[in-house]
Amino acid sequence: MKLKLDENGHAVLVDGKPVYVHDDGKEVPFDAAGTVATISRLNGEARGHRERAQAAEETVKAFEGITDPAAARNAIDIVSKLDQKKLVDAGEIDTVRSEISKAFQAQLDEANTKASGYEKQLYEERIGGAFSRSKFITEKLAIPGDMVQSRFGANFKIEDGKTVAYDQHGNKIFSRSRPGEVADFDEAIETLVEHYPYRDNILKSSGKSGGGAHQSDNNGTGTGKSYSREQFASMPPAQQADIGKQVSTGAVTITD
Template sequence: MVDKVIKITTPTDPYDPAWQVWNAQNPGVYKSVGAAAATEGGEDESGEEKPVTKPGKRSDRETSTPTDAARLAALETELASARQSADEAKRAAEDAAARLAAFDGVDPVEAKRLLKEKQEAELAAAEARGEFDRVKAAMVEAHQVELSAKDSAISTLQGQLTSLQAQIDELTVGRSFSDSAFIRDELVLTPAKTRTLYGAHFEIEGGALVGYDKPKGASDRTPLVDARGNKLGFEDALRRLIDADPDKERLLKSKLAAGAGSGTQEKAPAPTKQVELHGMSRIAAALSKQKSK
């Protein structure tokens, strides 16, 4: 049913404020957006006016302003993005839980062992493929770690060895000099002074004390041996060293005994023969003795 016929010339844009004023003044007229609005209710090709039917109830989007529509669209976009982010976070959490569940009951030690075997297998495979540079770098790095550990262990052991060697020298070489009968009976030097002069000629080899003709560090050192080639004991080796010393005579004690015509013992003066005095001679001797007092 046609209520009334009007001719719409302006405005045609429902978002135009002028159109909104016009629409408020003509509440019974329905006007759609776009080119259809320009045709509907206007003139046809013959110039006749077309009737306009009453529209149904318009939606909120149609009655909203352009600013409200833009805000609504932005909110819908933001809401969709938030929903998408929430879905992605939920899927990531589910994936993480699934990966964690896959390690349930796994022994960490066994896992490390398997990982090491895998790395070794990868190195072997890389070497087989000809990736020598990467393999070489990995080998050098591992070797440097091993060398550092060995250097530290060697330094510690060397310190312990030096301390033990000093103790061994004191219990062997030092004791030999201290207990030497040759030094005590035949040398003018004390055991400590003798060790200072000849201690470097002796070393412990195979648990035995061995004497050398030259001190430690000298070139062409030779062990001191007897006629059969057996190594000399401490006393004989020390005697051999003293005999070869240019200052031998000053190091050995004198073997000449005092007395027995040696000329070292002073002769006692011969007793003075007492002459018996008589008379005036006796008186003169007495006076002379008294004056000397």
């Protein structure tokens, strides 16, 4: 990427940040302070990983010489039963353990069910709300947020309490203006739309009109047509793309 210069050869600034031009022509302000902070954070995380690795190595040293882990676990189990045999017979210990295991598993299943429910609620609020509040979707796209979510919702996940986006190859989408940090929602959805094969069909029209506007196709769509969101959602992707293009020209409308 190259530093953007004005006609006098001076660096162009946006909010006090120098603007760089990427290879694809996109201009992005460079946050130097944020980058330095990110590098410091990543160095700290790396140090933490090294310390945990060293601690693990020390723990493993205590088991040097053991070549059969299964036999070692069996020996520990036998010794445990021998110690408890003073209270109950070894056979009864297995029964008690089985009952405890069943009770614990039932509690664990219940906790997992509740956790899954809370996770789903959090996802719907965090991700669904982001689509409905997105400035990029409102200003740049010709289809409403819920339809955008039906196409790109699967690209977003919640990790460590943060909304993280992934591209079509399964890679995290990082911010161009904040190197080392994941992209915020609007920057991520903009990136996804840029690489969407039918992006021209869902972007808002520039306002131009003429004889080249698409009026109808073999799917039965045409000028003055109106579809509900439920009807649009049930259409195959190719037809949705065509309808989206007609929405952008005003030939078709999507209603609630």
